[in-house]
Amino acid sequence: YVVSKIAKEYTWVDSESGIDAVTAISGSGPAYFFLVIEAMEKAGVEMGLPADAAKRLAAQTALGAAKMVLTSDDDVPTLRKKVTSPNGTTHAAIEQMIASNVPEGITAGVQACQARCQSLSTEFGKL
Numbered sequence: 001y002v003v004s005k006i007a008k009e010y011t012w013v014d015s016e017s018g019i020d021a022v023t024a025i026s027g028s029g030p031a032y033f034f035l036v037i038e039a040m041e042k043a044g045v046e047m048g049l050p051a052d053a054a055k056r057l058a059a060q061t062a063l064g065a066a067k068m069v070l071t072s073d074d075d076v077p078t079l080r081k082k083v084t085s086p087n088g089t090t091h092a093a094i095e096q097m098i099a100s101n102v103p104e105g106i107t108a109g110v111q112a113c114q115a116r117c118q119s120l121s122t123e124f125g126k127l
Contacts, residue, residue: 020117028113032106037062 011026013019037058044054068079084090097103 016121017118020114020121023117024110024114028110032109033062 011022013022037055040058040061041051041054044057045051049057065079069076072079074082080094084094
């Protein structure tokens with residue numbers, strides 16, 4: 001059910017490591033984005049927005065950003081730079097996120113997912 005609601009893209013892989021990578025990016029990926037939306041919603045509420053408004057704003061922003069990634073000829077770093085004014089509000093947020101190692105944390109999480117996939121394959125391969 002979740003895959004049919006989320007995945008509009010299919011990628012053929014012909015190895016176990018490829019399946020683990022797809023799981024790490026796409027299979028578990030919705031939870032990563034839910035975590036980001038959850039954090040944005042929490043921040044919005046802490047700033048005085050009603051919870052429903054904060055949730056909808058965060059979710060619609062994620063949806064809009066995803067649509068831009070899928071329809072633009074620009075790569076993701078270029079898109080990010082295009083919506084980040086130098087020394088502006090978005091720049092301040094991105095700098096704080098980078099200083100807090102958010103990109104590295106996301107990469108480490110995806111790698112942990114892949115490692116868990118590999119260990120589960122080993123476990124179930126012994127059955």
